[in-house]
Every structure is written in structure tokens, then in C-alpha cells.
Amino acid sequence: MARKKPNVIVTGTPGVGKTSHCEILSERTGLKHFSINQIVKERGCHEGWDEEYKSWIVNEDELLDSVEDEIKTGGYIIDWHACELFPKSWIDLVIVLRTDSTNLYDRLQNRHYPEKKVQENLDCEIMAVLLEEARGSYDEQIVIELQSNDVDDIEANVERIEEWIKSWREKNK
Numbered sequence: 001m002a003r004k005k006p007n008v009i010v011t012g013t014p015g016v017g018k019t020s021h022c023e024i025l026s027e028r029t030g031l032k033h034f035s036i037n038q039i040v041k042e043r044g045c046h047e048g049w050d051e052e053y054k055s056w057i058v059n060e061d062e063l064l065d066s067v068e069d070e071i072k073t074g075g076y077i078i079d080w081h082a083c084e085l086f087p088k089s090w091i092d093l094v095i096v097l098r099t100d101s102t103n104l105y106d107r108l109q110n111r112h113y114p115e116k117k118v119q120e121n122l123d124c125e126i127m128a129v130l131l132e133e134a135r136g137s138y139d140e141q142i143v144i145e146l147q148s149n150d151v152d153d154i155e156a157n158v159e160r161i162e163e164w165i166k167s168w169r170e171k172n173k
């Protein structure tokens with residue numbers, strides 16, 4: 001069944017600004033903000049808590065089973081630091097947010113992340129791991145890299161994504 005509303009993934013290294021973008025986008029477009037972190041926790045799609053990394057150990061099969069019926073209907077903004085597990089046929093646009101290392105360092109320090117986790121996330125951002133994952137998993141033309149260094153970037157990015165969503169809806173009426 002064709003979707004009447006698009007599904008958008010907003011991905012990137014922890015701390016790049018996914019939640020900040022998704023909340024505004026959801027408010028302005030009416031698409032539902034799907035925070036995968038929250039879903040994993042609330043629906044129990046995990047195999048426990050990793051104390052060292054202070055995060056849930058995600059069971060990807062359970063997660064996919066749990067969200068499939070919803071996402072397939074369309075209208076979701078999927079907020080997660082990974083994207084390759086979502087089948088290509090579910091996804092219409094992939095936004096990969098990027099930020100400078102100094103910004104990211106400060107943001108992660110503010111969260112009191114363990115030093116090891118800060119360093120790993122910085123390496124992940126510097127090496128553009130999430131961008132490569134997105135490019136390797138979806139068609140090139142639906143993967144967009146956007147900078148998220150300051151609040152003006154958030155506003156500009158949200159406007160751009162809003163425009164894209166509008167035009168997708170026009171084309172898929």
C-alpha cells in the first residue's frame with residue numbers, strides 16, 4: 001500500500017541534535033516523532049542495560065517487529081543513532097546531522113557521559129561513520145547531510161526538511 005505521508009530518518013552521532021530537530025519538525029509537520037531510544041526502553045526491545053556505556057543493549061529483531069506496522073503506514077520521523085536496520089522500502093528521506101568535534105565534545109561533557117563513551121562518539125563523528133552507514137544502506141539521492149553547529153543551523157535545516165515533506169506530499173497525493 002502506498003504511503004500518504006513520508007517516513008524520514010534523522011540520524012547522526014549521539015549529541016549532534018537529532019532530538020532538537022525532530023521535536024520542532026514534528027510540531028511543524030504533524031509527523032510523529034519516533035524516538036527509538038524511548039521505544040526500546042518502553043517496549044522492552046532490549047537485552048538489558050549496559051552499565052559501562054549507560055545504554056540499552058538493543059534487540060534489533062524485536063525492535064523491528066514492534067515498529068513495523070506503525071512505520072509502514074507512513075508519517076514518522078525516526079530519531080536514532082543508527083539507520084541501516086530499517087528496510088529501504090520503509091524510508092523516504094534520510095537526514096544525517098553532523099557537527100564539529102568541539103561542539104560535540106562540549107555537548108557530551110555536559111551530559112556527563114563516561115570519558116570512553118565521549119571519545120568513541122567523537123571518533124564516530126570525525127570518521128563520518130553514520131554518514132557512511134546511511135549512504136551504504138539507502139539510495140544516494142535520499143541521503144542528505146546537514147550541519148548542526150548552532151541554532152541557526154537547526155532553523156535552516158528544519159525549514160529545508162519541511163519543504164521536502166511538503167513536496168513529497170504533493171507528489172504522492
Ligand SMILES: Nc1ncnc2c1ncn2[C@@H]1O[C@H](COP(=O)(O)OP(=O)(O)OP(=O)(O)O)[C@@H](O)[C@H]1O
Pocket residue numbers: 012013014015016017018019020021080081107148149150151153154
Ligand atoms: N545545532 C545546535 N545548536 C546548538 N545546540 C545544539 C544543536 N544541536 C544540539 N544542540 C544541543 O546539544 C545537546 C544534544 O542535543 P540532542 O539531544 O538534540 O542530540 P541527539 O542527537 O538527539 O542526542 P542522542 O542521540 O543522545 O539522543 C542539547 O543540549 C541540545 O540543545
